[in-house]
Amino acid sequence: IIFTSAGDRGCLVLVSRRADKLHELAAEIHAARQSTLQSKIPIHVVPADLTKHEAAKNLFNTVVREKGLQVTALVNNAGLGHTEPFIQMPVEKMEEIVHLNTLALTTLTRLFGAEMAKRGRGRIMSVSSIAGAAPGPLVAVYSATKAFVSSFTLAIQHELEPLGVSVTNLIPGATFTEFQARAEAHAAMAFSMPGLAMSSDRVARAGVKGMLRGDSVVIPGVVNQGFVLATALLPAKLMRVVTSMAWSEMPI
Numbered sequence: 001i002i003f004t005s006a007g008d009r010g011c012l013v014l015v016s017r018r019a020d021k022l023h024e025l026a027a028e029i030h031a032a033r034q035s036t037l038q039s040k041i042p043i044h045v046v047p048a049d050l051t052k053h054e055a056a057k058n059l060f061n062t063v064v065r066e067k068g069l070q071v072t073a074l075v076n077n078a079g080l081g082h083t084e085p086f087i088q089m090p091v092e093k094m095e096e097i098v099h100l101n102t103l104a105l106t107t108l109t110r111l112f113g114a115e116m117a118k119r120g121r122g123r124i125m126s127v128s129s130i131a132g133a134a135p136g137p138l139v140a141v142y143s144a145t146k147a148f149v150s151s152f153t154l155a156i157q158h159e160l161e162p163l164g165v166s167v168t169n170l171i172p173g174a175t176f177t178e179f180q181a182r183a184e185a186h187a188a189m190a191f192s193m194p195g196l197a198m199s200s201d202r203v204a205r206a207g208v209k210g211m212l213r214g215d216s217v218v219i220p221g222v223v224n225q226g227f228v229l230a231t232a233l234l235p236a237k238l239m240r241v242v243t244s245m246a247w248s249e250m251p252i
Helices: 019-035 055-066 091-119 140-163 200-213 222-233 236-247
Strands: 002-006 011-016 043-047 070-076 122-127 165-170
Touching: 011 019, 019 043, 043 055, 055 070, 055 091, 070 091, 070 200, 091 122, 091 140, 091 165, 122 140, 122 200, 140 165, 165 200, 222 236
Parallel strands: 011 043, 070 122, 122 165
Antiparallel strands: 002 011, 002 070
């Protein structure tokens, strides 16, 4: 999860459970800005495991009350997935996915969104997935959580827009990140078939541009846009077959 905060000069707050990755990312950001002759910005690294109870509330307290930062943009991009038949899925993994993808996201949006609404300005972007556009066999829990994210994000977009807070629902498809390894989906057709998965840089750029424009929905890539359109046009049973194939291992 990345929070973009504004103080006198503006700053970033980077949040993840892996502190080493956060420090690497902070160094990359500093180097990129230096290479383009941009001024250095403060970056706060806040390690937090948002799958844990109370972690989202503790993060809010750390950022707003302890550090005294005014958050002007919130990006909810932390997420977990797991590829396996539902009844074989470890219960602990299921609980982690539901907690991180839904409860933590909802809590952070509520807390930071209220602060933005008080000031009459702010931006929120939540990362959903095209997996939430149709039920997903083999990723049943993950798909359901992403359906929640899309529904929730569009609902609060309607509520918060009159208060000066824009809310964007980013709906990517398969994206090359560490996600596929953690979700045990590296051999899934969605990632292994050429032309289906997108780079994380391309998805991030599309999302940020959409958020800054105030778009309510951003779907990067023609393939992903076509999939979402298909969910509205094709029979539900056929879409379940398609999504099951996408998460199955590609024959060699």
